[in-house]
Amino acid sequence: xxxxxxxxxxxxxxxxxxxxxSSPPRLTDKxxxxxxxxNPYGHRVLLILEAKKAKYEVYRLDxxxxxxxxxxxxxxxxxxxxxxxxxxxxxxxxxxxVICDYLDEKYPRNPLHSRDPYVKAQDxxxxxxxxxxxxxxxxxxxTNFAFGSEQIxxxxxxxxxxxxxxxxxxxxxxxxxxLDYMIWPWVERLYLLRCINERKFDEKRSKFPNFADWGDQxxxxxxxxxxxxxxxxxxxxxxxxxxxxxxxxx
Ligand SMILES: N[C@@H](CCC(=O)N[C@@H](CS)C(=O)NCC(=O)O)C(=O)O
Numbered sequence: 001x002x003x004x005x006x007x008x009x010x011x012x013x014x015x016x017x018x019x020x021x022s023s024p025p026r027l028t029d030k031x032x033x034x035x036x037x038x039n040p041y042g043h044r045v046l047l048i049l050e051a052k053k054a055k056y057e058v059y060r061l062d063x064x065x066x067x068x069x070x071x072x073x074x075x076x077x078x079x080x081x082x083x084x085x086x087x088x089x090x091x092x093x094x095x096x097x098v099i100c101d102y103l104d105e106k107y108p109r110n111p112l113h114s115r116d117p118y119v120k121a122q123d124x125x126x127x128x129x130x131x132x133x134x135x136x137x138x139x140x141x142x143t144n145f146a147f148g149s150e151q152i153x154x155x156x157x158x159x160x161x162x163x164x165x166x167x168x169x170x171x172x173x174x175x176x177x178x179l180d181y182m183i184w185p186w187v188e189r190l191y192l193l194r195c196i197n198e199r200k201f202d203e204k205r206s207k208f209p210n211f212a213d214w215g216d217q218x219x220x221x222x223x224x225x226x227x228x229x230x231x232x233x234x235x236x237x238x239x240x241x242x243x244x245x246x247x248x249x250x
Contacts, residue, residue: 024056028087030055034070034081036063038237040134041096042080043185045229048100051181051200052107097182105176112178123171123179129158130183137186141238150188156208159183163210169217176221181218184218191215192234207221 024032025090033049035042035058061070073092074081076079082093082102093099104112114120136151163171171179194201205212218224229237 006143022115023067023073024059024076027083029085029088030057032056032083034079034083035059036061036079038229038234039079040185040189043188044096045080045099045103045183047181047198048112048178050104050226051110051112051176052091052103053109054103054107073238100178100182103237111175112172112181114172114177123177124161126162126171126179127182130186133183134186137190140193141189142242145193145208145238148232153204156211160208160211163181163214170214176218180214180218181223184224187215187218188224188228189234189238191231192238195231195235 031049033042033045033056035046037060046058055098061067063079067076073083074094077093078094080096080099082095082099084091084093093102101113114123132151133155134148136155140149140152159171166173167176170176176184189203199248219228
């Protein structure tokens with residue numbers, strides 16, 4: 001599915017060899033995701049593409065050498081971008097949550113949002129609130145992997161209580177839904193903290209028992225497994241990314 005998959009994140013040796021001078025061909029029958037390997041926002045979209053069993057390809061961009069033609073596709077230069085074939089030519093969407101909502105409506109199989117408009121609205125609010133954990137984890141990964149960022153702990157507390165209130169294994173009920181997949185990429189990355197201090201990680205984990213169980217279940221989900229990386233892969237990635245000014249892409 002990938003044009004090229006790089007497992008070892010040797011940023012120093014990334015060259016422009018994979019920055020094609022011309023843009024990829026027009027699409028015919030499948031979607032195309034412009035993605036930077038290991039980027040959590042693109043990870044969101046990969047999960048939804050997979051959950052929907054959509055036909056897609058991934059165009060991997062080298063974040064240190066974005067090709068000129070990409071600026072035309074997305075003047076904001078943000079990734080992820082979804083390219084959609086239409087009779088009027090290819091169209092583009094950006095903003096991971098917007099892309100994922102589009103996919104949920106476009107592919108009715110396996111609906112990921114609740115049919116109840118109130119629950120759907122609540123889930124959207126929780127996706128917004130999760131931005132605090134995103135900020136906290138960026139700070140944590142971008143500095144010294146310090147534990148106990150208040151933003152992380154406070155957000156986990158909100159989600160812990162929400163799971164207890166819903167009384168279900170997943171936020172989506174008896175299977176993962178949109179909210180589960182929208183927050184998962186950052187939770188999968190939080191496990192890297194176990195590589196730094198196992199005891200502290202397990203102590204924190206025990207403070208959020210519902211959320212911890214949710215995380216264990218999510219790791220067994222087939223969609224999640226398809227795009228999962230191990231804690232040590234993330235640890236190595238973030239260590240290297242820090243020394244290569246990758247801040248914008250974390
Ligand atoms: N809210 C956007 C965030 C996307 C985003 O911030 N992308 C970053 C990578 S994490 C990016 O492309 N940064 C490049 C830049 O800002 O120049 C989404 O959900 O898609």
